[in-house]
Amino acid sequence: MxxxxxxxxxxxxxxxxxxxxxxxxxxxxxxxxxxxxxxxxxxxxxxxxNAVAKSLKVKSTKTIGIIIPDVMNLFFSELARGIEDAAEKRGYSVILCNSDNNEEKEKKYIQVLQEKMVDGIILTASEKSVERSLNMRKIPMVLLDRDINTDVKVGKIFVDNETGEYEACKYLIDKGIKEIAFISSNVISKSSSQRLSGYKKALLDNGIDVDEDLIYLDSYTIETGFNGVNEILKKRNFKGICCGNDLIAIGAINALEDKQINVPRDVKVIGFDDIQISKYINPPLTTVKQPIYQMGKEAVDMLINMIHGNEMEYEIILKTSLIERMSC
Amino acid sequence: MxxxxxxxxxxxxxxxxxxxxxxxxxxxxxxxxxxxxxxxxxxxxxxxxNAVAKSLKVKSTKTIGIIIPDVMNLFFSELARGIEDAAEKRGYSVILCNSDNNEEKEKKYIQVLQEKMVDGIILTASEKSVERSLNMRKIPMVLLDRDINTDVKVGKIFVDNETGEYEACKYLIDKGIKEIAFISSNVISKSSSQRLSGYKKALLDNGIDVDEDLIYLDSYTIETGFNGVNEILKKRNFKGICCGNDLIAIGAINALEDKQINVPRDVKVIGFDDIQISKYINPPLTTVKQPIYQMGKEAVDMLINMIHGNEMEYEIILKTSLIERMSC
DNA sequence: TTATATTAGGTAAACGATTACCCAATTAAA
DNA sequence: TTTAATTGGGTAATCGTTTACCTAATATAA
Known part of the structure; x- marks a missing residue:
């Protein structure tokens, strides 16, 4: 050696x-x-x-684990980057785990991270996995976009999806549009239901009735955007679409183009997330940016506070921001 | 505790x-x-x-490090996923490091990975960083798409870019096209020069002269694709374009659309890489797929062989494959 | 002059596992 | 009946650091 x-x-x-x-x-x-x-x-x-000898003595590995569904997903790759950058700045390394939202994999990863004595874990995981692991050994954890209540304190980071979607919808209304469709996911999660209620609230606050025929819910995919446009058009006309995420927006734009409906002249489209490719599609997508990279940083800061046993907020909610491009 | x-x-x-x-x-x-x-x-x-105590005794951490420029880059996020999947299957964890191609960061990461006693490192890095680190302590390493010669043996994984581009160009030729442009990067790297020579070879092998006016080299970006089309059109007409990567292809298609030139009817476009979004653009992009995910797997297999001191090939070259979609 | 700080370092016990070797009792073989 | 093998464990060193405490010499203060 x-x-x-x-x-x-x-x-x-x-x-x-x-x-x-x-x-x-x-x-x-x-x-x-x-x-x-x-x-x-x-x-x-x-x-x-030899840091492992040192770690054994000082009981700290200067390493954190992150468990996400899939780094290949643009959302999570940006998150991972935000986490790694923040961790590196503060002297921590990060172990990457892809769970595919699979509960077995989540549990297994939590186990090996604990064995490897990571100082903390950042994760998006099912309630069960988290509870089980916290019974075994309490270890600093921060959860992303998951609301779980446990005995032991865990950090939580959310994004204010409702206000984000509200502002998106309001943005279209302010452009003089009243007929606004909504295409999104029907999965029962805090973020998706918040986006829907933000859309409805914006309409109502501006004296526009919610028309269920203008709402199409399926999944966060390009296909949903494509199908959504076609289905809604059978029943109603509209001048704007609020999309649950950017992939849906891409599908919607494709469907509109197929029907020779120009974006943004005839119909304005607004997305959600601001994933990397959104600025490169045609037309470049106006969208509600989630502070994904910043979420990573906040998660790391929160986790390190927990590790140090500092006084702190155990829950923070981040704001979205509207990115204006050419699709509106 | x-x-x-x-x-x-x-x-x-x-x-x-x-x-x-x-x-x-x-x-x-x-x-x-x-x-x-x-x-x-x-x-x-x-x-x-406690795995750190165990590691200290058995002198193995069952952890590897990967150093890549940026997980947010679609190419590297897929690579990272391939690596992590393969590593997990073989009982290893992976520490993620983003270098931004910055030599200082590369060196620093190599240092901390060595301190943390990782069993091996997979990286894309500059020659200097690698040499310096290997002087300090020999540690199993495999390099991706970098050809460096050192005293101590390191593993290397390449992709056969020349054949890939050759086949792409041949594919257009077989569709009866003779006027084929080439838009790519001018950075001096093995992969980019191989792609250029693959293009030229295909032309020559099929009795078509290479016309330098049909070649535009700048960078691996959407803008290059856009500008390339416009610049070449000032001098020549063409019926097909081989693009150095998929982003260039996207830019090229946008430029062609602007000029009311239909893809694929008037001009056929072929990309390189097969990044995730390529199947979602309009029209879906025909491209030369690099086996990115597989590169990750091969890299960890090679690395683990080195760790175990097995007899093995220290260099492997992977094949590309043509993905036919609608742009040709 | 004596007592007290200050400076410069050393000793050895942890940290939590693994593992080479040892031992004793029982069983099987000669 | 004696010897050898098998079975069921235990002892203690070791991995490479850190760190609480100790010592001894010198400087300073009273």
């Missing part, structure tokens, strides 16, 4: 305690000559401290 | 050695009763083995 602190100590004619203190800058009473000598030897020999 | 193997041993009235053997299935001479008793206590107490 490679050189250890003990061997460095011998080369420098000091004890390993002294080397340790010097390298960790905890050496108030070590002479400058000795320090210099140690540093020289360390560099010459290419000494690399 | 949580319960240790020693405490489990006391509860079971055996030594910690016995518990360790039982839990690691290395207990040929322990009675079934004792085994059962130990397992019961382990479950009841929710014992979680």
């Amino acid at each position: 490679s050189i250890t602190i003990k061997e460095i100590a011998e080369l420098a004619n000091v004890s390993s305690a002294t080397v340790s203190k010097v390298l960790n800058d905890k050496a108030p009473y070590i002479s400058d000559e000795t320090k210099k000598r140690i540093f020289e030897i360390v560099n010459r020999e290419g000494y690399i401290p | 949580s319960i240790t193997i020693k405490e489990i041993a006391e509860l079971a009235n055996v030594s910690s050695a016995t518990v360790s053997k039982v839990l690691n299935d290395k207990a040929p001479y322990i009675s079934d009763e004792t085994k059962k008793r130990i397992f019961e206590i382990v479950n009841r107490e929710g014992y979680i083995p």
